[in-house]
Amino acid sequence: MSVDKRARFIGREPMALLEDELRVRGFSEVALGYTEEQAISEAKRCLKCKNPKCQLGCPVNIDIKDFIALTAEGKFIEAYKKIKEKNSLPAVCGRVCPQEEQCEVECIVGLKGEPVAIGRLERFVSDYALTKEHKKIVCEVSAGKKVAVVGSGPAGLACAGELAKLCYDVTMYEAFHEPGGVLMYGIPEFRLPKGIVKEEVEFLKEAGVKIECNVIIGKTLTIDDLFEMGFEAVFLGTGAGLPYFLGLEGENLNGVYSANEFLTRVNLMRAYRFPEYKTPVYVGNHVAVIGAGNVAMDAARTARRLGATVHIIYRRSEEEMPARKEEIEHAKEEGIGFLTLANPMKVIGDEKGYVKEIVCQQMELGEPDESGRRRPQAIPGSEFTLPVDTLVVAVGQGPNPIVTQATPDLATNKWGNIIADEQTGATSIPGVYAGGDVVTGAATVIKAMGAGKIAAAGIHNYLTNK
Amino acid sequence: MYKVLRKKVLTDTGVDRVILLDIEAPLVAKKHKPGHFVMLRIDEKGERVPLTIADANPETGAVTIIAQEVGSTSKQLGRLEAGDHILDFVGPLGQAAHYPEHKHVVCIGGGLGVAPLYPEVKHLYQTGSHVTSIVGARNKDLILLESEMQEYSHEFYIATDDGSYGTKGFVTTILQELIDSNTPVDLVIAIGPIPMMKAVANLTRKYEIKTLVSLNSLMVDGTGMCGACRVTVGGETKFTCIDGPEFDGHLVDFDEQMRRLSMYKDKEKEVLIQEGCGGANGCQ
Ligand SMILES: Cc1cc2nc3c(=O)[nH]c(=O)nc-3n(C[C@H](O)[C@H](O)[C@H](O)COP(=O)(O)OP(=O)(O)OC[C@H]3O[C@@H](n4cnc5c(N)ncnc54)[C@H](O)[C@@H]3O)c2cc1C
Ligand SMILES: Cc1cc2nc3c(=O)[nH]c(=O)nc-3n(C[C@H](O)[C@H](O)[C@H](O)COP(=O)(O)OP(=O)(O)OC[C@H]3O[C@@H](n4cnc5c(N)ncnc54)[C@H](O)[C@@H]3O)c2cc1C
Ligand code: SF4
Ligand code: SF4
Ligand code: FES
Ligand SMILES: [Mg+2]
Numbered sequence: 240m241s242v243d244k245r246a247r248f249i250g251r252e253p254m255a256l257l258e259d260e261l262r263v264r265g266f267s268e269v270a271l272g273y274t275e276e277q278a279i280s281e282a283k284r285c286l287k288c289k290n291p292k293c294q295l296g297c298p299v300n301i302d303i304k305d306f307i308a309l310t311a312e313g314k315f316i317e318a319y320k321k322i323k324e325k326n327s328l329p330a331v332c333g334r335v336c337p338q339e340e341q342c343e344v345e346c347i348v349g350l351k352g353e354p355v356a357i358g359r360l361e362r363f364v365s366d367y368a369l370t371k372e373h374k375k376i377v378c379e380v381s382a383g384k385k386v387a388v389v390g391s392g393p394a395g396l397a398c399a400g401e402l403a404k405l406c407y408d409v410t411m412y413e414a415f416h417e418p419g420g421v422l423m424y425g426i427p428e429f430r431l432p433k434g435i436v437k438e439e440v441e442f443l444k445e446a447g448v449k450i451e452c453n454v455i456i457g458k459t460l461t462i463d464d465l466f467e468m469g470f471e472a473v474f475l476g477t478g479a480g481l482p483y484f485l486g487l488e489g490e491n492l493n494g495v496y497s498a499n500e501f502l503t504r505v506n507l508m509r510a511y512r513f514p515e516y517k518t519p520v521y522v523g524n525h526v527a528v529i530g531a532g533n534v535a536m537d538a539a540r541t542a543r544r545l546g547a548t549v550h551i552i553y554r555r556s557e558e559e560m561p562a563r564k565e566e567i568e569h570a571k572e573e574g575i576g577f578l579t580l581a582n583p584m585k586v587i588g589d590e591k592g593y594v595k596e597i598v599c600q601q602m603e604l605g606e607p608d609e610s611g612r613r614r615p616q617a618i619p620g621s622e623f624t625l626p627v628d629t630l631v632v633a634v635g636q637g638p639n640p641i642v643t644q645a646t647p648d649l650a651t652n653k654w655g656n657i658i659a660d661e662q663t664g665a666t667s668i669p670g671v672y673a674g675g676d677v678v679t680g681a682a683t684v685i686k687a688m689g690a691g692k693i694a695a696a697g698i699h700n701y702l703t704n705k
Numbered sequence: 706m707y708k709v710l711r712k713k714v715l716t717d718t719g720v721d722r723v724i725l726l727d728i729e730a731p732l733v734a735k736k737h738k739p740g741h742f743v744m745l746r747i748d749e750k751g752e753r754v755p756l757t758i759a760d761a762n763p764e765t766g767a768v769t770i771i772a773q774e775v776g777s778t779s780k781q782l783g784r785l786e787a788g789d790h791i792l793d794f795v796g797p798l799g800q801a802a803h804y805p806e807h808k809h810v811v812c813i814g815g816g817l818g819v820a821p822l823y824p825e826v827k828h829l830y831q832t833g834s835h836v837t838s839i840v841g842a843r844n845k846d847l848i849l850l851e852s853e854m855q856e857y858s859h860e861f862y863i864a865t866d867d868g869s870y871g872t873k874g875f876v877t878t879i880l881q882e883l884i885d886s887n888t889p890v891d892l893v894i895a896i897g898p899i900p901m902m903k904a905v906a907n908l909t910r911k912y913e914i915k916t917l918v919s920l921n922s923l924m925v926d927g928t929g930m931c932g933a934c935r936v937t938v939g940g941e942t943k944f945t946c947i948d949g950p951e952f953d954g955h956l957v958d959f960d961e962q963m964r965r966l967s968m969y970k971d972k973e974k975e976v977l978i979q980e981g982c983g984g985a986n987g988c989q
Contacts, residue, residue, distance in 0.1 A: 414928050416746060416753075416793040453795040455928060459732050480930040484942065491935055491942065491961055493968045500931035508752065508925070514979045517752040517777055518925075519972035592964040639929050640947065 250353040252281040259572050263543050266428040266511065269569060270334070275313070278363040282311035285355045288347055293357060296345035298689040301325045303342060303357055310360055319368035322361060327400040328393060328688060330369060330435045331422060333362025336685050337563050369438055378406035378446070384702050387412060387470040388448075389456045389642070392420020393684045394476030394675025396439060397691030398698075403446040405699050410470070411443075412454040417507065420478055422684070424507040425499070425534070427541050430566075433506075457645035462671060471705070472670045472698045475657060476691055479636040479676035485529070489586030490632070494521055494594040498530070498538045498633035505541050522547050523628020527597055529553075529583050530633035531560035536567065538631045539575050550576040550625065552583055552599060559612050580604070580615060584622065586630060596626045638677045656680055664694025665701070672697055707745075707794040710767050712787050718846045722774040723817065724783045725759070731766030733758070733796045739824040740802030740919070740951055743768065744927040746793040747781055754778050755924045755946075757821035758797060768794075771820035771849070777976040798927045799950050802828075802917075807891040809835045811883065812858070813876050813905055815897020816842055819849045821919055822896045823857075830857035837888075838862070839879045841901065845870035877904050890914050895954060899963045906954035916954035920945050920962060923969075937961055 255271040262269055273281065291304040301322055309318035322329045336342075338358035346354035384407055388399045391413040402409045417423050419436045444450060454460060456477075465473050482497035484490050501520065504510040508518035526542040528535050531553040539549045551570070553560060556579050560567060571577070580602040589595040601621035604613040638655045650658045650667035657666055657673040664672040674690030676682055711727040733743060742757045760769035774783045785791070802825050804810075810829050814822040819840055830836045838858035842848045843866045855861045862879045863871025872879055876897075884890065893916040895905040902918040909916040922934035922945040934945035939956035943949065 414795070415926070416795075453793050454732070455795060455798070458797060459736060459795070480928075482930070482932045484932065484935075486942075491937060491965070493965060497932040500925060500933050503925055503931055509750075513972065514976045516750045517976055519752075519969045519976075521968065521972070592961075641928060 251284065251356045252277045252359075254356075254359055256569075259574075262429070263573055266544060268432050269429050272366055273359055273363040275315075275367075278310055278315075278360060279313055281356050282307045282360055284348060285311070286347060292345040292347060293342045293355070296342040297325075298341065298683075298685045299325045299692065301342075301361075306364070307355065307357070307360060310364055315364045315367045318360075318364045322364065326361075326685075326688070327397050327692075328439055328684070329361050330365035331393070331431060331439065332685050332688070333358050333360075333365055334431050334435075335426060335683075337683060339564060341685070369435070378404060381406045381408065384408065384472075385410070385468075385470045386698060386702075387465045387473045388476065389473065390414075390420060390476035390478055390675070390677075391418035391440070391450065392476055392478050392675060392687060393422065394478070394677075394687040394691040394694075395420065395474065396443065397688040398474045398476060398672075398674070398695045399443055399448045399691075400446070401692050401695030402698065403443065403448050405695070407699075407702075409447070410449040410451060412456055412460070413450065413452045414455040415507070416452050418450055418452060420476075424503045425537070427502065427506055427537050429540065429544070430537065455641060457641040457643075462642075462646050462649075462668070466670070471702055472672065474664070474691070474694050474698065475642060475666070475671065475673040475677060476675045476687070477639055477642055477677045478687075479681040480639045481637045482632070483635045483637060484632055485583065485634060487583060487585050489588055489594070492586055492588040492594045493592050494523070494628060495586060495630045495632065498528070498534045498631050499636065501538050501631050502534075502541060505545070511545060520545070521629060524548065525625075525627045526550070526629045526631065527552050527625055527627045528631045528633055530635075531555075531562055531567075532633065532635075533562045533566055534636075535631075535633035536562045536570050538633050540570055540573055542629065542631065543573050543575055547629070548574075548576070550578050552578045552581050552597070552625075554580070554582050554602060554615050555612065556580055556604060578625070581623075582615065582617065587624075594627055594630050596624045597630060598622055598624050636676075636681050638680070642677075654680065659690075659694075660697070662693070663697030663700070664690065665697055670701065706790040706792060709785050709787050709789045709791065710765075712785065715771065715849055716847060721847060722783060723771060723847075723849060724774065725769060725771045726782065726785065727767040727769050728791060728794055729766050730768045730794050730796075731763075733768050733794070734761040734766045735763045737761035737763075737768065737797045738801035739828045740799060740821075741797035742799050742821075742927070742950065743770065743794055743796035744798060744924065745770075745791055745795070747778065747785075748792050751781070751792070752778055753793070753925060753927070755798070755921070755927055757919075759820045759823055768796075771817070773817045776973050777980060795927070798946060800948065802894075802951055804829065804832075804834070804892070807834055809837065809888070809890055810892045810894065811837045811839065811880065811890050813839045813880065813893065813895040813897070813901075814841070814849075814854070815876060815895075815901040816847060817849065818895075818897030818901070818919070819854065822894065823850050823853055825894060826854060827857045830859075835859050837883065839864065839876045840871075841865070841876035841897070843867065875904065876901060877908050880905065880908060884908075884912055884914075892917070893954075894918075899959050899966070902954060902957075903959040906957070906959075910955050917951050918954040918957060919950045920952060920957065921950070921966070922946075922962065923966060936965075 509516040510520035602615035675687035837860040929947040937958040
């Protein structure tokens with residue numbers, strides 16, 4: 240098996256993968272990472288461009304050329320420090336960034352062959368540093384000012400990290416019982432080991448960031464309460480946690496989940512270890528997942544590991560799938576079936592009210608629409624039925640309304656996203672900043688982190704001039 | 706960690722056990738309004754479960770919850786004693802109950818529904834409504850918070866299925882009598898088992914009396930993040946944790962709720978069996 244996988248990566252160092260058969264029997268990480276030798280040899284493929292295009296593709300502007308040069312010399316800790324100047328969560332980004340659309344797509348080596356594997360190198364040096372180096376944020380003089388960070392996803396973590404570096408007294412509030420946001424409850428262990436997220440959180444704690452879980456801003460405390468408690472600025476990084484449904488007939492039948500619910504039960508609540516862990520999840524023999532983004536792939540691969548045969552149902556063709564190519568490949572290797580150009584019509588239940596089958600209609604691609612994607616249209620008389628015990632709906636998420644409902648002065652757009660200045664993160668309320676998915680809608684880890692950093696700078700500027 | 710300040714066994718018939726706990730959670734106590742609930746997780750391996758806030762004291766920081774021991778988590782809760790700790794306790798959640806001026810309100814509590822009803826009764830009584838309370842249970846032993854309810858009600862009725870206390874019959878029997886006696890009723894609040902809420906809503910619909918019910922959907926996060934708690938109200942899908950838990954009883958699809966609540970029946974049994982509590986009455 241591993242031989243033909245190498246073939247896909249002609250030119251660049253291949254990444255060892257867990258064997259297909261082992262994968263679907265557990266939740267171990269699938270991509271195994273580089274060895275030291277592989278990392279050095281991959282780093283040597285970099286041409287050290289005068290005007291490195293790769294750097295422009297990275298949303299947080301990492302000095303990619305420099306960190307790769309250090310890696311090539313075997314100076315892994317120095318390389319790590321170089322990345323850390325710009326990116327506070329490199330072990331996470333090296334794993335889950337859509338590199339192929341960001342840094343790597345710009346790499347000059349990619350013009351003729353395969354681009355330098357920037358993401359994999361980033362992952363390698365971070366993993367290396369995690370075991371070898373005790374990282375520490377040292378701040379010289381305390382700024383003495385209190386800042387509250389709401390939400391502990393990538394946006395909140397990055398913002399808190401930056402503020403800690405600037406010596407602010409930071410308290411992070413998280414609604415859930417564990418910090419990490421989507422990194423903890425959404426992205427599964429086999430793609431992002433939870434130990435890595437915990438490590439990053441520990442790192443913030445060592446830097447003096449206080450983390451208060453089980454506090455919902457808008458319910459347990461309001462933004463006004465935070466100001467009364469002496470916080471001088473507030474960052475909102477509450478994410479896009481509200482799951483969308485399709486409004487199909489039968490969508491509320493037993494056994495129909497949102498991807499959020501399915502993944503939260505399995506990842507955060509460890510339902511895969513039921514009944515030792517008390518949260519149940521219902522997975523029959525046949526699972527279908529509607530949607531084809533990263534969230535859908537994660538749900539499908541999770542269901543596969545729980546023993547089911549799994550199908551992805553997607554309205555458009557494979558070319559339009561929003562998930563990372565690598566994730567689609569991994570899903571296929573694990574035996575997940577793809578029903579493309581299939582439009583779900585309704586869900587049918589058995590006499591006890593559990594989902595029994597889903598009816599879809601076959602589509603064909605018509606003329607391109609405003610987005611440039613060819614619009615799918617129904618083929619008359621092409622309805623077909625797929626038997627399922629569990630159906631997972633993964634068609635996107637909106638912003639959670641709790642904070643905005645409790646804060647009428649906070650300006651939002653028509654989808655309920657908080658409106659924030661792109662340069663500073665400032666919202667309509669003085670001293671309140673926002674960033675990440677709650678502002679942009681569901682996006683990426685690195686973009687959320689970037690927004691958290693920008694807001695930290697915005698907050699610093701605001702508090703310095705206040 | 707959240708400390709158990711006080712524990713009281715409210716009912717113990719050998720079959721049914723209902724316990725009351727005061728939990729130290731000052732932030733929740735400060736923000737509580739009638740209609741709110743909390744999500745709690747007892748320990749690392751525990752599930753997150755919703756429980757109504759039965760009472761709260763902003764001075765002492767105590768939040769009172771009342772739980773019926775129906776399965777693994779509630780039984781584990783019942784084994785806690787004062788001085789023990791709960792790992793996670795978050796709230797207050799849900800929309801607070803909202804009462805525009807109502808002169809005469811009939812509050813109906815069935816079984817454990819009296820616990821979430823009680824703070825609403827107290828609030829209505831203290832804000833000047835005329836409160837008639839009807840409490841129903843299978844038998845005398847299962848009547849909860851009787852003196853507390855009585856203290857904050859102008860009229861107080863009890864119905865038991867077996868006639869062991871109060872009127873023999875259902876809460877709807879008494880409600881029907883009230884309506885027949887031409888007493889004007891502005892609002893009915895009904896909290897209890899789904900069949901009871903459905904029966905009350907069916908009755909009041911005929912007389913066009915506004916009726917609020919409180920749903921106890923399955924929940925995971927309690928913050929609008931998962932959709933486990935969805936319910937159809939007036940043909941639209943709502944999330945009980947953020948849009949509810951109170952809804953217009955005339956619009957709720959009770960049959961769907963009933964069905965969704967039974968989603969994990971087999972799994973729930975499995976946990977109990979694992980814990981050696983699989984017998985008829987479980988671990989007592
Ligand atoms: C299953 C899945 C797979 C994904 N895969 C990828 C991938 O491979 N690559 C990639 O780049 N991106 C991926 N994404 C997207 C990425 O995870 C998100 O864009 C990113 O996490 C957004 O970060 P955030 O900090 O804005 O919000 P989140 O990560 O959503 O964090 C928000 C946090 O705020 C908390 N919160 C919400 N409301 C409140 C409140 N009122 N008070 C206190 N706390 C609150 C939440 O509990 C949560 O912990 C994926 C997303 C999902 C769901
Ligand atoms: C808003 C709200 C307020 C509630 N208030 C109270 C209260 O004040 N006192 C009280 O005793 N009970 C209350 N409940 C119900 C309580 O949450 C369940 O009885 C409890 O979760 C049962 O868990 P278990 O493990 O003991 O039982 P299990 O054996 O796991 O389940 C028994 C039954 O409880 C229900 N249930 C199970 N898990 C959940 C869950 N995660 N969320 C909701 N229901 C579940 C199901 O109907 C299930 O069939 C409330 C529920 C909601 C939604
Ligand atoms: S953070 Fe993401 S985009 Fe930036 S260099 Fe690393 S992998 Fe590329
Ligand atoms: S564009 Fe590619 S080759 Fe050039 S510096 Fe960046 S990684 Fe190296
Ligand atoms: S419990 Fe998850 S959305 Fe309501
Ligand atoms: Mg349970």
